[in-house]
Amino acid sequence: MQSGKYHHWLIDKGSLTARLKKKYADFLVQPVQVMSAKAFLDEASLLKMPVRQKALIREVMLMGNQQALVFAHSVLPASSLRGPWAGLRRLGSQPLGASLFANPQVKRTPLTYKKLSPQHLLYQHATQTMQVKPLYLWARRSVFSLHDARIMVTEVFLPQLLSVIKV
Secondary structure (H helix, E strand, O other), X not given: OOOHHHHHHHHOOOOHHHHXXXXXXXXXXXXXXXXXXXXXXXXXXXXXXXXXXXXXXXXXXXXXXXXXXXXXXXXXEHHHOOHHHHHHHHOOOOOXXXXXXXXXXXXXXXXXXXXXXXXXXXXXXXXXXXXXXXXXXXXXXXXXXXXXXXXXXEEEEOHHHHHHOOO
């Protein structure tokens, strides 16, 4: 599976938010939806949460040059929204990454990445406002943990990312 031009974005272990803020003076987070819902089966498994349990699902677009560059899908189990992460419930247009990377006690699992086809739900969520849809999209995922609390973040890289940023 060749990730081509997206490879350096997929494997970068640093904060994607910080990287985009550095490139774009007009960087912003545009909320798409925040809802209480069940996580996808693979997400529930990785978060070690019951399949039927609802979580806070947050979907946002990371914007730069007034274009959507990255679609971010976060799963925040109710049990993780207590204690030091209680404020994550009300992030609005604040980047989640800034909160996660600001605390040196937060641990992150190794990044995994995948090519998403048009049949994948995250592909469909990421492209719902696009007029011309790509053949596939690349996404990366990791789980952040602080003590017993876990949060999963999936970042889907949109074609505009490559059209406006030089490697």
